[in-house]
Amino acid sequence: MTDAEPVDDFRDFGVTAFTTRRAAGSFNTATEEPANIVMERWNSLRDQLLTLAPRFATARQVHGDSIVAHTGEWSGWLRTTAADGHFAPLRGTAMAVTVADCVPVFLAHPSGASAILHAGWRGTVAHILGRGVEMFRSRGFAAEDLRAHLGPAICGLCYEVSPDVYGLLTGKDTEVPARVDLRELLTSQASKLGVGRISSSLLCTRCDNDRFFSHRRGDDGRQLGVIVA
Template identity: 35%
Template sequence: MVPLLTTPLPVPHGFTTRLGGVSEGPFASLNLSAATGDDPKRVEENQQRVLATFGHPPVAGLKQVHGTEIRLVEGPGVWEGDGLLTRTPGLLLRVGVADCYPLLLYHPQGAVAALHAGWRGVVGGILPKALALLEGLGLDPKEAHLAIGPGIGGGCYQVGEEVAGVFQQAGLPTFTPDPKAPGKYLLDLEKALILQAKRAGLKEERIYRVGLCTHCEPTLFSHRRDQGKTGHMWGMVMLPR
């Protein structure tokens, strides 16, 4: 079975690593995206290995655009956007990442969501928007559970003054000056996400972190560390059948 990173999120879910697949070279070994330049047949085999761990369910996926649009879906398919939300049991939601954060939400009254959050998604409020969407469905967002998968950590994610300024303006001052690079900042996206979750009323005991930095951890793909020549991982969640 393909190894998955999991959290206490009380529904079937997981975050893949780069282990357990058949891809080679910079894509070794569990690359899940054919858009990277990897052999599509190897990618298909990798995907099937991952889906086998969930019993080969129908899958809803995304053509991600680094935005904040969240699609409410009832069945399998591929949508343009950066988030999926469903109330359909047995439908697996998946997002692809290689430094951005995969976020998984579960509501005890029967809803799950998968979100892709890079810096634009975080500062644009994709997480608060997902919680507002739950509220629009008549579900109390304060009762939601949140799992934050691996992403580039605050000690590794260097940004310029412009990006830091956008976070400051958004009330998310989760950055510090980079002591090794004048005019640059180290941005902590996970800290910003947790701040947003708590502001929305999520209880701290329902916020779960994998706590791994993609840039530091060699068993994870990292777009920045590998200078763009790398694979993609998945974050996945579904309501039990």
């Protein structure tokens, strides 16, 4: 498998999840790196994932709150239109989001129903996590049975935002740029939504820049959060 940081919490659900490391190379398609090199990485990962599941879903991401539900009527690699999350109620779909400081949010149910979300500050303000949990709920998967994992992302010491963004995220005022911890905010959202078990990676894309790409650190590269059930 591609060099990656695994998510251990879903193993007993039979759900594989990971975030690729810098050593696996960049998956950024909007880059000056030659397309043949970037696409070769995608193709290699696709081939590995298609040995685990018949479907592989990705999307063009737009920092929104739209989540695509995959119901298993296709096979191969799908790159759909604008979306920042994927949900599959049944096993058999691998799903990925690209990140480089934003949080890869993994969600899994014991049945194998799973989801992956891309949550930066915009997605966090837009409550993409709430939309994701609702997609499980609407199909009869209770929030208390879900596990959530927040993967490698920029940490609360490294992430400074404008007063406007700080206000949107925290509901508090500040006159000057201030630091926020996106994973802390998402953990609090997940807890309020009643998610049964929530874990968070301690790895920071910026502090641990030798292992991950960081947009704030000036990297053009992107890693992938991937979930397969």
